Amino acid sequence: MITASLESARTVLSEVFGYDSFRGEQEAVVEHVVAGGDAVVLMPTGGGKSLCYQIPSIVRPGTGVVVSPLIALMADQVAALENLGVRAAYLNSTLTLDRVHEVERQFLDGELDVLYMAPERLVLPRTLDLLGRGSIALFAIDEAHCVSQWGHDFRSDYLGLHVLADRFPGVPRIALTATATRATHAELTERLSLQDARHFVASFDRPNIEYRIVPKDGPRAQLIDFITTEHPGHCGIVYCLSRRGVDQLAEALNARGIAALPYHAGLPQEVRAGNQARFLREDGLVMVATIAFGMGIDKPDVRFVAHVDLPRSVEGYYQETGRAGRDGLPSTAWMAYGLGDVVSQRRLIESGEGDEAFKRRSMSHLDAMLALCETVDCRRVQLLSYFGEDSGPCGNCDTCKNPPATWDATVEVQKLLSALIRLDRERDQRFGSGQVIDVLRGKAGDRSRASRHEELSVWGVGADLSEAQWRTVIRQALARSLVVSHGDYGVLVPGPAGGPVLRGEERVFLREDPAAKKAGRSRRGGPQGRAAAPIELEPADAALFEQLRSWRAEQAKEQGVPAYVVFNDATLYGVVEAKPASIGELGGISGVGQKKLDRYGEAVLGIVSGAGTSDAEAPDREPG
Known part of the structure; x- marks a missing residue:
């Protein structure tokens, strides 16, 4: 039986977000939280976790309060919701005092559907008093693995969030993460006082990602060959262990015509913020970074994530590679791995801070990572097994495609x-x-x-x-x-x-490690700077896709938002495939909600029909 609240949630999904149906566990989570239940949600990056709290925040009376550690990304998260017609705001240290007072007034007057804030702000007495005077739809604790000392991103500010259970006993709470082993899952449940919550554990599989690990043989040249032959013009992230390595590699990529930006904690804050903003807003950039970069990056069109140094843990590797292909299109997780990685990682653990228990835990994380690198079986099977999930050979990793001897x-x-x-x-x-x-x-x-x-x-x-x-x-x-x-x-x-x-x-x-293949794959795209399509297209369709991307870039620049906030690549591919001739047909494409249909519909139809008109020049059309 479909309840009225579930029917409302489905309407929001269709009219606001532009999707015909929920995916996987989304509907069950949404229905449970809308009904007032607490939830712990483990769902892979790109699995649609945000909808699990955004839709209940809209459907339930009051404001959904989202706890996030990602101050640098809150503005983009809010912009994406506002582009859909959702009333959203954030409270963080980047706001002026006048703006803080305005957001607080909007919250108290019930004018917000969603309000983002960092954990350290939420637990302040002043903030708790503010929340107590308003109407709260739910609390969503994003990146909930940060509360666990077993995890790889432990943040002490999260430990204070247990106060929500005592201070707001009637408000549903939902904790969400994309990376949690059984130990991390158990710890976050206890520390957030969610023992009575319903747990939703989706598959961690990301079938659109091809996992590939190659023996190191000049990793800089290997990386350049990988990008230029397989991902020319694509957006990607490259992880390095050291700040110096980041700077040198970004310089080397730029010297080869690959537009790259550095990101690490040693750069001035304004440089880091500027580089991150460019990466989110521009097409075709490669971010070269330490692990200081990436959590919460919602950019859906990252086509590859590369590692030129060994990650410290499987959790870290999974989360970092999960930033590729959030739109579901084919993407690559590539890593070059060698003897020096093993020696340096063990040395870092032995000489690092922490007691013996911490070092043993770190060594066990490293051993699991090494096992993934050295397996002769399906890498996806090994990866999912680490998170307690059974699976069969995937056919989309290097060991499946070319079984090692x-x-x-x-x-x-x-x-x-x-x-x-x-x-x-x-x-x-x-x-x-x-x-x-x-x-x-x-x-x-x-x-x-x-x-x-x-x-x-x-x-x-x-x-x-x-x-x-x-x-x-x-x-x-x-x-x-x-x-x-x-x-x-x-x-x-x-x-x-x-x-x-x-x-x-x-x-x-x-x-048996085969000799490194210098030739690589044949080039799938044109010259560097023009992206090769992750989905093979006929020439005419490829040209239409490029027209749509150019139009999208102009719209994004005018609005000062990332391009994917206008439409993501998957939606543009849907337009290319369907070639809608009416507003009604365009509205049936996944990712085109009513607000975007009203705002962009005529311009998109004009491009598809060959008119190439802008928003201002779009011809009048009858709704389809």
């Missing part, structure tokens, strides 16, 4: 372990991977001669493998704890899993 490396690992033992026992020496490989390959040098390594029984026992092959062996041995690295210099020693292999009790099969 494996080889029996038992003897080679035994040689490696023996070399480490001989160096330690007979020379009282420990070295990093470079010198160990020289010993195994019998490569003489000043250090080897000074230490008389040629006299060791293991000298040259691995001459049949190249230096690159030995680096692959050591990398995978580190990932499996057959060997471990210690100290600032990453010296290698036998690991806890090495004993049985050395004694011949266990065999080791390693992933």
